[in-house]
């Protein structure tokens with residue numbers, strides 16, 4: 001990999017750029033080999049500079065949120081993982097609109113708006129995402145999702161151009177948002193509905209409690225591994241196929257929620273991937289339904 005580019009990145013970002021950084025430290029599954037570089041950019045200008053530097057060097061880059069929907073392979077990622085911090089990690093309110101940086105924590109956003117009596121984001125309580133990751137994956141739960149709240153998205157395009165896209169101009173579907181190729185979500189505007197703070201807080205806590213009862217929140221997971229097939233639930237199918245507790249190496253199909261795979265210690269990405277493939281085959285055999293992964297596999 002380019003020594004020149006490494007020097008340039010070090011000179012500009014200092015300790016915020018780490019080389020040969022194990023991705024297992026930055027994914028909720030706790031697996032993944034090294035990224036050539038993991039860089040934190042604190043402003044739109046820094047992000048634009050880094051995209052241009054990668055472009056000139058012909059080096060791949062990938063935006064990284066909290067790594068809560070990623071399966072990074074054991075061989076790692078031979079490019080730059082880009083994390084947003086500093087002014088790109090802030091949260092602010094403008095009337096009943098939340099202005100969120102792409103690197104801001106989704107759990108912090110949920111608590112902030114609940115305290116202000118702004119309803120609409122309670123479904124997200126307990127999702128350990130960044131705002132940028134939640135927008136890019138169209139995170140959702142309990143009938144709500146990011147797309148329906150997002151009135152605008154600030155995007156940085158690979159060429160360095162910054163654009164403000166209206167939410168309606170970015171097509172979306174179930175756990176899917178179409179962004180321009182290679183774009184970074186620098187921030188988003190979320191339109192919420194003013195209500196009584198106590199009511200929003202009650203709903204937030206109730207949904208969080210439901211999650212604690214139904215999901216293995218203490219384990220290392222990436223949330224739901226598979227998308228729910230039309231009219232059914234992936235977890236129901238996996239459980240009905242008798243796969244709860246099935247293990248490959250350190251990876252095991254959760255006994256709490258069958259659509260979760262837990263790293264019970266020492267799992268590799270290969271273990272998790274092999275378990276995912278086994279589950280797909282066994283559910284196909286049992287019910288002729290092909291499960292589609294919801295998690296994204298990187299560098300395999």
Ligand SMILES: Cc1cc2nc3c(=O)[nH]c(=O)nc-3n(C[C@H](O)[C@H](O)[C@H](O)COP(=O)(O)OP(=O)(O)OC[C@H]3O[C@@H](n4cnc5c(N)ncnc54)[C@H](O)[C@@H]3O)c2cc1C
Nearest residue numbers: 063065066067068069129130132133134136139140185223
């Ligand atoms: C315990 C647990 C519960 C979960 N529950 C849910 C749930 O109820 N509903 C749900 O939808 N998901 C859930 N998830 C999955 C996950 O949290 C979501 O998919 C989340 O939106 C991913 O956000 P992230 O910041 O971790 O993104 P990452 O996993 O880091 O990245 C995901 C994708 O988004 C892209 N991305 C990240 N940041 C940006 C950015 N700034 N600009 C452009 N692209 C970006 C990445 O390149 C990647 O393609 C859960 C996960 C866990 C561990």
